[in-house]
Amino acid sequence: MPDDSEDRAEAWRVRARRFAEEVLTPVAPGIDATDVVPPKVLEGLAAAGFLGVGLPEEYGGRGDGARATVAVLEELAKGNAAVATMTAVHLSVAAAPIARWGTPGQKEAFLRPLTAGRILGAFALTEPSAGSDAARIATRYERVPTGFRIQGAKTFITDADLAGVVLAFATRDATLGHRGISAFLVPRGTPGFSIAQKLPKLGLHGSTTNELRFDGLELPPEALLGPEGEGFRVAMDALAGGRVGIAACALGVARAAWEAMRDAARRAPEDWKSAAVARAFVDVESAAALVERAARAKDLGRPYVPLASAAKLAASRAAVATASRAMEVEGRGAGTRGSLPERLLRDARVFPIVEGTTEIQELILGRELVGR
Numbered sequence: 574m575p576d577d578s579e580d581r582a583e584a585w586r587v588r589a590r591r592f593a594e595e596v597l598t599p600v601a602p603g604i605d606a607t608d609v610v611p612p613k614v615l616e617g618l619a620a621a622g623f624l625g626v627g628l629p630e631e632y633g634g635r636g637d638g639a640r641a642t643v644a645v646l647e648e649l650a651k652g653n654a655a656v657a658t659m660t661a662v663h664l665s666v667a668a669a670p671i672a673r674w675g676t677p678g679q680k681e682a683f684l685r686p687l688t689a690g691r692i693l694g695a696f697a698l699t700e701p702s703a704g705s706d707a708a709r710i711a712t713r714y715e716r717v718p719t720g721f722r723i724q725g726a727k728t729f730i731t732d733a734d735l736a737g738v739v740l741a742f743a744t745r746d747a748t749l750g751h752r753g754i755s756a757f758l759v760p761r762g763t764p765g766f767s768i769a770q771k772l773p774k775l776g777l778h779g780s781t782t783n784e785l786r787f788d789g790l791e792l793p794p795e796a797l798l799g800p801e802g803e804g805f806r807v808a809m810d811a812l813a814g815g816r817v818g819i820a821a822c823a824l825g826v827a828r829a830a831w832e833a834m835r836d837a838a839r840r841a842p843e844d845w846k847s848a849a850v851a852r853a854f855v856d857v858e859s860a861a862a863l864v865e866r867a868a869r870a871k872d873l874g875r876p877y878v879p880l881a882s883a884a885k886l887a888a889s890r891a892a893v894a895t896a897s898r899a900m901e902v903e904g905r906g907a908g909t910r911g912s913l914p915e916r917l918l919r920d921a922r923v924f925p926i927v928e929g930t931t932e933i934q935e936l937i938l939g940r941e942l943v944g945r
C-alpha cells in the first residue's frame with residue numbers, strides 16, 4: 574500500500590492553519606490578557622478533531638500518528654501557544670498513555686471522551702519537592718479494601734482545573750525510588766481531590782497551572798493505569814512522546830516570531846535586520862527538521878527518545894531566541910505590554926522548562942550520543 578502519511582499530515586496542517594488564523598489569532602490577545610480560553614475555542618478544537626489526532630480510531634481517535642500531531646500543534650501554536658500546549662498535554666501525556674497502557678474498560682471510560690473532546694486530560698507528576706528527579710515523588714498511596722487511598726500534593730499541573738481526568742503518580746514507599754511508583758486515573762470531582770490554587774505565570778496565559786491536593790482520595794482498583802510499580806515507566810514513556818509535541822508547540826511560536834521579525838524588517842529594511850531574519854530562519858528550519866525527524870521515527874516505531882530531546886532542545890531554543898530577536902528588530906514598540914513579540918517571548922520562555930528542562934534533555938541526548 575502506498576504511504577500517504579505525508580499527505581495526511583499535510584491535510585491536518587492545512588486544517589489547523591485555517592483554525593489558527595480564523596479562530597485563534599483573533600482571540601489570542603484576549604486570552605493573554607484574561608488567562609481564559611473562550612468555550613468556543615475548546616468546542617472548535619473538539620469539532621475539528623484536533624483533540625483526537627494521533628489517537629486510536631478504535632476509541633474515537635483520528636489516527637494519523639505523530640507527524641499529523643506535530644503539524645496540528647505547530648499550526649495551533651502559531652495562533653496561540655497556550656491553546657496548543659493545552660492540546661499537546663491532552664493528547665500526548667494524558668490520552669496517549671491511556672491508549673498505550675489502559676484496559677478496555679479504562680479506554681471506554683476515559684479515552685473515548687478524551688478523543689471526542691468531551692473532556693480534557695491532565696498529567697500530574699511534579700511535586701513541591703520533586704521536579705526533574707521525578708523518582709523522588711512523595712505523594713503516597715496505600716492499598717485499602719476498596720482499592721487505593723492517596724495522600725499528597727502536586728504542583729505546576731497544566732489545566733488540571735479544566736480536566737475531566739488527571740493521570741497522577743504516587744509511590745507506595747518513597748524509599749523504593751522509581752520502583753515504588755504507580756499511575757492512577759483520577760476523575761474530576763472525586764472526593765479528596767482539590768485544586769489548591771491556580772499559579773500566575775509569565776506567559777502561556779490561558780493554559781492554567783495548578784497546585785493539587787489529594788487528601789485521603791479513594792480510588793477503585795480499576796483506577797490503576799498499567800501494572801502496579803510500573804508508574805515511572807508510564808510517566809517516562811508519556812514524557813518522551815510529550816516532548817515531540819512540546820517541541821512542535823515551541824516551533825509554532827518560533828515561526829510566529831520569525832514572521833513578525835520578517836514583517837518588521839520589510840517595513841524598515843536596514844541590513845542588520847535582514848541578517849537577523851536570515852539567522853533566525855536557519856534556527857527555525859533546523860528545529861523544524863529535528864521535530865519532523867523525531868515524529869517520523871516515532872511513527873515508524875524506531876527509537877525516538879533522544880531525537881525527542883534534540884527536537885525539544887532545538888525548538889525551545891529557537892522560540893526564545895527568535896522571539897527575543899524579533900523584539901529588537903521591531904524596535905521600541907515591541908516592548909509594549911501585549912505587543913506580539915513581547916507575548917511570544919513570554920510564551921516561549923516556558924518551553925525550555927516544561928516536560929523536562931534543557932539540562933535534562935542534554936543529559937538524555939548526551940548519554941545516548943556517548944553510548945552510556
Ligand SMILES: Cc1cc2nc3c(=O)[nH]c(=O)nc-3n(C[C@H](O)[C@H](O)[C@H](O)COP(=O)(O)OP(=O)(O)OC[C@H]3O[C@@H](n4cnc5c(N)ncnc54)[C@H](O)[C@@H]3O)c2cc1C
Binds near residue numbers: 728729
Ligand atoms: C508552565 C509549566 C507547566 C507545567 N506543567 C506540568 C504538568 O502538566 N505536569 C507536571 O507533572 N509537571 C508540569 N510542570 C513541571 C515541569 O515539568 C518542571 O518544572 C520541570 O520538570 C523541572 O522541575 P523543577 O521545576 O522542579 O526544577 P528542578 O528539577 O528543581 O530544576 C531546577 C534547575 O536545575 C536543573 N537540574 C535539575 N537536575 C539537574 C541535573 N541532574 N543536571 C543538571 N541540571 C539539573 C534544571 O534543569 C533546572 O534548571 C510544568 C512546569 C511549568 C513551568
